[in-house]
Amino acid sequence: MIIKKRNKTELDQYEALLSRMRPEHPKFREVESDYARRKKGYIGERQVDYYLEDLAPEMTILQDLNLSVEGKNMQLDNLLISQYAAYIVEVKNFTGSITFDTELQQFTRDDSTQEKGFRHPIQQAELQKQRLQAWLQEMNLPPIPIYYFIAISDPSTIIRVEGNKEEIAKVVAHAAHIPNKIKQHEDRGSNQQPIQHQKLGHFLMQAARKREYKLMRNYEIRPEDILPGVRCPGCGYLGMRRLYGKWLCPKCKMISKEAHKRAIYDYLFLIQPTISNRECRRHLNISSKNIATKLLKKELVYDKTKRSWKNR
Numbered sequence: 117m118i119i120k121k122r123n124k125t126e127l128d129q130y131e132a133l134l135s136r137m138r139p140e141h142p143k144f145r146e147v148e149s150d151y152a153r154r155k156k157g158y159i160g161e162r163q164v165d166y167y168l169e170d171l172a173p174e175m176t177i178l179q180d181l182n183l184s185v186e187g188k189n190m191q192l193d194n195l196l197i198s199q200y201a202a203y204i205v206e207v208k209n210f211t212g213s214i215t216f217d218t219e220l221q222q223f224t225r226d227d228s229t230q231e232k233g234f235r236h237p238i239q240q241a242e243l244q245k246q247r248l249q250a251w252l253q254e255m256n257l258p259p260i261p262i263y264y265f266i267a268i269s270d271p272s273t274i275i276r277v278e279g280n281k282e283e284i285a286k287v288v289a290h291a292a293h294i295p296n297k298i299k300q301h302e303d304r305g306s307n308q309q310p311i312q313h314q315k316l317g318h319f320l321m322q323a324a325r326k327r328e329y330k331l332m333r334n335y336e337i338r339p340e341d342i343l344p345g346v347r348c349p350g351c352g353y354l355g356m357r358r359l360y361g362k363w364l365c366p367k368c369k370m371i372s373k374e375a376h377k378r379a380i381y382d383y384l385f386l387i388q389p390t391i392s393n394r395e396c397r398r399h400l401n402i403s404s405k406n407i408a409t410k411l412l413k414k415e416l417v418y419d420k421t422k423r424s425w426k427n428r
């Protein structure tokens with residue numbers, strides 16, 4: 117059973133942010149390229165999910181798990197737990213060819229324009245395994261066998277090994293082969309006490325940290341840098357006008373009744389979790405207090421103490 121699903125909140129926030137930044141903003145290019153990279157990573161992770169989810173009937177699966185171990189943050193792309201063992205599956209997305217050098221403990225990628233070194237994925241996974249063991253100990257849970265795998269998400273990535281091929285093949289494979297590798301381990305530990313994997317999974321989930329995405333703060337983008345306005349769902353123009361209870365696009369003449377919703381949620385998503393009447397009027401480019409109240413009332417609830425509106 118998949119008890120924790122991967123979400124794309126971070127990508128959604130990037131999209132909202134990019135749609136409301138001036139392209140001339142000094143941070144725009146950086147935000148844009150980080151977004152492209154994360155999006156590629158997310159697509160790779162979903163490709164791997166597709167194969168791992170086949171194991172869901174007999175295992176407990178947690179996707180994108182964040183734990184605090186010995187005061188440090190640990191993030192796992194995938195954790196699968198069966199009655200025999202726990203499996204960490206880290207996802208790597210590379211274009212071109214990758215080389216594991218077992219003698220030099222080196223990991224490089226060659227995308228035909230340049231060769232570049234990266235942190236060694238196996239050392240990283242080994243560290244995660246140790247941290248997960250430490251976490252179980254911290255929680256006074258019995259130790260369990262933990263294995264790790266590196267899933268190469270793009271089937272066209274060429275995997276090369278310099279040195280001991282077998283050593284690498286034990287833990288590295290294209291995503292489609294990972295379920296089989298996991299199953300090979302399943303037959304072995306059958307003489308131990310079965311792990312209550314669902315129970316452990318729920319325990320892990322409760323301990324998991326909710327990830328908070330504070331993109332504006334991370335990039336030092338100020339609320340004033342966020343462009344106000346209602347975006348036209350037809351042509352994308354930012355600056356629809358309120359006219360007789362509807363929104364009119366001055367560019368393509370499209371009429372919408374709902375276009376303000378996206379703008380209100382962008383505000384809550386990016387700037388702060390509450391919005392006052394004044395902030396709403398500024399953000400939607402309207403002058404009437406009553407109209408702002410009417411629009412806010414339909415989407416949000418009023419918090420009297422803060423004199424602001426927030427999500428239900």
Ligand SMILES: [Zn+2]
Binds near residue numbers: 349353366368
């Ligand atoms: Zn338009």
